[in-house]
Amino acid sequence: MSDSVSQPEATKEPLPTSARLLLVDDExxxxxxxxxxxxxxPYELTTATSGDEAIQLMEDRRFDLxxxxxxMPGMDGPTLLATIKKRYPxxxxxxxxxxxDINSTISAINDGQIYRYISKPWDDDELRLVLRQALAFQHSERRRLALEKLTRKQNRELQELNATLEQKVRTRTEELRETTDMLDLAYQELRQSYVTTTEVFSSxxxxxxxxxxxxxxxxxAxxxxxxxYHELDEELARNLAMAAALYNLGKLSWPDELFTAPSDLLSKDQRLEYMKYPVAxxxxxxALEPLKDTAKIIRHHQEKWNGYGVPDRLxxxxIPLGARILRLAVDFIELQFGLILERRVPxxxxxxxxxxYRERLYDPEIADQFLEMVIEVAPDIDHEDPDVLVLDTLRLEPGMVLARNLYAASGMLLLNEGKALTSILIDKLAAFEKGEPDGHRYTLxxxxPEEATETNP
Structure with a gap:
């Protein structure tokens, strides 16, 4: 916005530097x-040892969080938060x-529409971060409501000036356009904040x-x-990213031995519990309206293309498209992390x-698109060393030095780590690759190179 145009008062509100918090626990x-x-x-803290005391304090003072x-004895936490939602939304x-306490947590989410739940014992730094994000979210929501109120006010004024005040109509129309743009921007920021929050929660x-x-x-990633790579619709891409961050959410109530066990080695009882996590x-x-499509992807990401998956045997x-894509990504990563089979899979x-399994577990068309992307892009995701390049045989150049051993599809060692590539070696690798079964391609x-490192630090 130009400096010559005054900003609406709703946009001048500074970020909050303090807040009133009410802490409720019987201990x-x-x-x-x-x-x-x-x-x-920078918080003003007030404590209460029961739900009834907390309600009494809320009647006398305004609390932000x-x-x-x-x-708790008497009124438990979910009931208290549901009451506060009705009276002080x-x-x-x-x-x-x-x-x-998974049942209490679900009750609090459904009835109290809580912002977050924090597991005990908590991490101090994470607790402080959650509170800062919550208050920032609240501030953003208040700004959005203020902008909506301002928009309604300007619409009324525009109607009153309509017939005879053409110049004022033009002026107000411009202000309305700017306000609408700010409202759209605030809405986009809010939607992006959901993506950011899910990624923080995934950590x-x-x-x-x-x-x-x-x-x-x-x-x-x-x-x-x-x-x-495949230029997915922006809405699907956003929901898919949030589902990737939260697909393990239903496992939080599991004991550690189930959480870390490879899924193929679970006992019968453990497998029954495992099969429930997408629905959980x-x-x-x-209860989170902006995450309803994300929740649907999570529910169905363990379905199988042949109809023998969970929970609905679709x-x-x-099977929703996002769920089909997420299943491929989850299996590809968890196989390599040793979370599906007893050993890590290269x-x-x-x-x-x-x-x-492209026609049993996975959509064959999406699986082909996924593998095309994996071969071209995913190697750069698969390692974190900035001094190592991951290339296929078509991008090799004489003088390059191997950073890892290279194996054929049969498991036979082809080249040792530290081997300098020559034109003859590169041609031989390309010839060997053509003879590999099932179109197997080498990843090196x-x-x-030192000059590339110096040019692109």
Whole structure:
């Protein structure tokens, strides 16, 4: 907007530097712990030891955010937050819960429409981050409502000036256009904030797994690469990215031994529990309207193309497109992380398995598109060393040095790490590749040339 045009007053509101928080728990030591964690934050803290006391405080004062324990004598946390939702809908509501309280958590999400739930014991830094994000979300929502109110006011004024004040109509129309643009921008920012929030939350889900077996970030990167490579619709790409971040949400209540066990090695009882996680993930997101399509993708991402999947045994193209794509990305990454089979599956073997099951587990057309993208793009996602390039045989050049051993499809070692490539070797590799079964293609990890490193630091 030009400096010569005055901004609507609703856009001049500064970001909040303080807030009033109400902490509710029947255990004094929990309240003291929360106050200790938040003592350096710019918040005015008030505590209550029961739901009834919290309601009384809410009647006397305006609070921006309430954190309540799930289990309390008398009025429990979900009931308290549902009551606050009805009486004070502007107040952000957060539930403190243990992993075993999944029913209370679902009740709080459905009835109290909570912003988030935090598992006990909590991580102090994550708790502070969640509160900052919650208050920033609240501030953004207030700005959006203020802009909507301003838009309605300007529409009324425009109608009053319509017939005789043509110049004023033109002026107000321009202001209305600018306000509408700001409202659209605020809406887009809000939708993007959901994507960002789901990715932050996915990092918390990953903390249930060892550091070397955390798939969420890789799955997110892979579906984003697929969406870019095949130019998916923007709405589908956004929902797919959020589903990739939250597909493990339904596993949060699992014990550690089930959470880390390869899915092919589960006992009968464990497998029954495993098969429920897509539906549990969907249920946790049901109350969030902007995530309804994401929840649908999560529900169906364990369906199989042949109709023998879960939870609804959908077959073929009855399975939502986003779910078909997510299934491929999840299996490709989890195979390599050792979360499906007892051992980690090398990347090339993971490609072979997807080819083998492309008409049983996967949509064959989408599987082919996925593998095309994996061969061209995914290697850059699969490693994190900036000094290593991942190339196919067509992009090899004499003088490149291997950073990893190269194996044929049969498992035979072709070239050792450290081998310098020559024109003759490159031609031989191309000839060997043509003779590989099932169209297998080689992926070579080579050291980045020094001149490329200096030019593109």
């Amino acid at each position: 004094e030591n929990i309240l003291r712990s929360l106050k200790r964690v938040l003592r350096k934050e 309430v954190i309540s324990d799930a289990r 502007w107040c952000i509501r957060i539930l403190l819960t243990g992993y075993a 918390l889900i990953d903390k249930r797994l060892p550091a070397n077996r955390q798939p969420n970030a890789k799955v997110i 892979l579906v984003k690469a697929f969406a870019d 993930g969907e249920q946790l997101l049901m 077959e073929g193209k009855d 990347r090339d073997n993971a490609i072979k398995l997807i080819k083998r 990890y080579v050291h980045r």
